[in-house]
Amino acid sequence: MTTPDSPHRLDKSVSSALPSSKMTLGEWQSIIQTMYSRKDETRGVDGTFMWFMEEVGELAAALREGSPDELAAEFADVLAWLATLANISDVDLERAIRLKYGNGCPGCGQSVCRCDMAEKP
Numbered sequence: 294m295t296t297p298d299s300p301h302r303l304d305k306s307v308s309s310a311l312p313s314s315k316m317t318l319g320e321w322q323s324i325i326q327t328m329y330s331r332k333d334e335t336r337g338v339d340g341t342f343m344w345f346m347e348e349v350g351e352l353a354a355a356l357r358e359g360s361p362d363e364l365a366a367e368f369a370d371v372l373a374w375l376a377t378l379a380n381i382s383d384v385d386l387e388r389a390i391r392l393k394y395g396n397g398c399p400g401c402g403q404s405v406c407r408c409d410m411a412e413k414p
Protein backbone atom coordinates (compact mmCIF):
# COMPACT_ATOMS: atom_id res chain seq x y z
CA MET A 294 0.00 0.00 0.00
CA THR A 295 1.19 3.47 -0.75
CA THR A 296 1.95 5.63 2.24
CA PRO A 297 -0.09 8.84 2.58
CA ASP A 298 2.94 11.08 1.99
CA SER A 299 4.21 9.11 -0.98
CA PRO A 300 4.69 11.45 -3.91
CA HIS A 301 3.35 8.73 -6.17
CA ARG A 302 0.11 8.26 -4.27
CA LEU A 303 -2.61 7.43 -6.76
CA ASP A 304 -4.84 10.39 -7.38
CA LYS A 305 -8.22 10.05 -9.04
CA SER A 306 -7.53 13.14 -11.15
CA VAL A 307 -4.53 11.39 -12.69
CA SER A 308 -6.62 8.60 -14.16
CA SER A 309 -8.43 11.05 -16.42
CA ALA A 310 -5.07 12.04 -17.95
CA LEU A 311 -4.25 8.47 -18.89
CA PRO A 312 -5.15 6.95 -22.25
CA SER A 313 -8.18 4.70 -21.91
CA SER A 314 -6.89 2.05 -24.30
CA LYS A 315 -3.58 0.23 -24.55
CA MET A 316 -0.37 2.18 -24.08
CA THR A 317 3.20 1.35 -24.84
CA LEU A 318 5.91 1.25 -22.24
CA GLY A 319 7.37 4.37 -23.85
CA GLU A 320 4.05 6.20 -23.47
CA TRP A 321 3.89 5.07 -19.86
CA GLN A 322 7.41 6.33 -19.17
CA SER A 323 6.52 9.63 -20.79
CA ILE A 324 3.39 9.98 -18.63
CA ILE A 325 5.47 9.36 -15.51
CA GLN A 326 8.03 11.88 -16.75
CA THR A 327 5.35 14.54 -17.11
CA MET A 328 3.73 13.65 -13.79
CA TYR A 329 6.78 13.47 -11.56
CA SER A 330 10.05 14.51 -13.22
CA ARG A 331 10.39 17.85 -11.45
CA LYS A 332 10.04 16.27 -8.01
CA ASP A 333 12.09 13.23 -8.97
CA GLU A 334 15.03 15.25 -10.30
CA THR A 335 15.03 17.30 -7.10
CA ARG A 336 15.00 14.13 -4.99
CA GLY A 337 17.77 12.55 -7.04
CA VAL A 338 18.62 8.95 -7.86
CA ASP A 339 19.56 7.92 -4.31
CA GLY A 340 16.37 9.22 -2.69
CA THR A 341 14.22 7.92 -5.52
CA PHE A 342 15.83 4.50 -5.28
CA MET A 343 14.87 4.36 -1.60
CA TRP A 344 11.22 5.03 -2.52
CA PHE A 345 11.44 2.37 -5.22
CA MET A 346 12.75 -0.18 -2.72
CA GLU A 347 10.03 0.74 -0.24
CA GLU A 348 7.47 0.00 -2.94
CA VAL A 349 9.18 -3.32 -3.70
CA GLY A 350 8.78 -4.19 -0.02
CA GLU A 351 5.10 -3.26 -0.17
CA LEU A 352 4.74 -5.50 -3.23
CA ALA A 353 6.29 -8.35 -1.26
CA ALA A 354 3.73 -7.85 1.50
CA ALA A 355 0.88 -7.69 -1.00
CA LEU A 356 2.07 -10.90 -2.69
CA ARG A 357 1.87 -12.63 0.69
CA GLU A 358 -1.40 -11.27 2.03
CA GLY A 359 -2.85 -8.49 -0.11
CA SER A 360 -6.23 -8.46 -1.77
CA PRO A 361 -6.24 -8.69 -5.57
CA ASP A 362 -6.79 -4.90 -5.79
CA GLU A 363 -3.96 -4.16 -3.35
CA LEU A 364 -1.66 -6.49 -5.26
CA ALA A 365 -2.47 -4.80 -8.58
CA ALA A 366 -1.88 -1.35 -7.04
CA GLU A 367 1.54 -2.40 -5.72
CA PHE A 368 2.59 -3.69 -9.14
CA ALA A 369 1.56 -0.31 -10.57
CA ASP A 370 3.56 1.54 -7.90
CA VAL A 371 6.70 -0.52 -8.51
CA LEU A 372 6.42 0.06 -12.25
CA ALA A 373 5.88 3.80 -11.72
CA TRP A 374 8.95 4.10 -9.51
CA LEU A 375 11.01 2.05 -11.96
CA ALA A 376 9.94 4.41 -14.75
CA THR A 377 10.89 7.37 -12.57
CA LEU A 378 14.34 5.91 -11.92
CA ALA A 379 14.78 5.33 -15.65
CA ASN A 380 13.70 8.92 -16.38
CA ILE A 381 16.17 10.54 -14.02
CA SER A 382 18.90 8.12 -15.18
CA ASP A 383 18.26 8.93 -18.88
CA VAL A 384 17.27 5.36 -19.73
CA ASP A 385 14.65 4.71 -22.42
CA LEU A 386 12.92 1.64 -20.97
CA GLU A 387 11.29 0.52 -24.21
CA ARG A 388 14.60 0.68 -26.07
CA ALA A 389 16.45 -1.04 -23.22
CA ILE A 390 13.98 -3.90 -23.11
CA ARG A 391 13.97 -4.27 -26.90
CA LEU A 392 17.78 -4.38 -26.93
CA LYS A 393 18.07 -6.88 -24.11
CA TYR A 394 15.00 -9.11 -24.61
CA GLY A 395 13.83 -8.30 -28.14
CA ASN A 396 15.62 -11.30 -29.64
CA GLY A 397 14.68 -13.82 -26.98
CA CYS A 398 16.21 -14.81 -23.67
CA PRO A 399 19.55 -13.02 -23.20
CA GLY A 400 21.04 -16.28 -21.91
CA CYS A 401 19.98 -18.81 -24.55
CA GLY A 402 18.49 -16.65 -27.30
CA GLN A 403 15.23 -18.64 -27.36
CA SER A 404 11.74 -17.16 -27.21
CA VAL A 405 10.94 -19.83 -24.59
CA CYS A 406 13.93 -19.90 -22.24
CA ARG A 407 15.91 -23.14 -22.19
CA CYS A 408 18.58 -22.00 -19.74
CA ASP A 409 19.36 -24.37 -16.90
CA MET A 410 17.11 -23.64 -13.87
CA ALA A 411 20.22 -23.15 -11.73
CA GLU A 412 21.46 -20.33 -13.99
CA LYS A 413 20.35 -16.73 -13.99
CA PRO A 414 19.02 -16.22 -17.54
Ligand SMILES: [Zn+2]
Pocket residue numbers: 398399400401402403405406407408414
Ligand atom coordinates in the same frame (compact mmCIF):
# COMPACT_ATOMS: atom_id res chain seq x y z
ZN1 LIG B 1 17.31 -18.69 -21.51
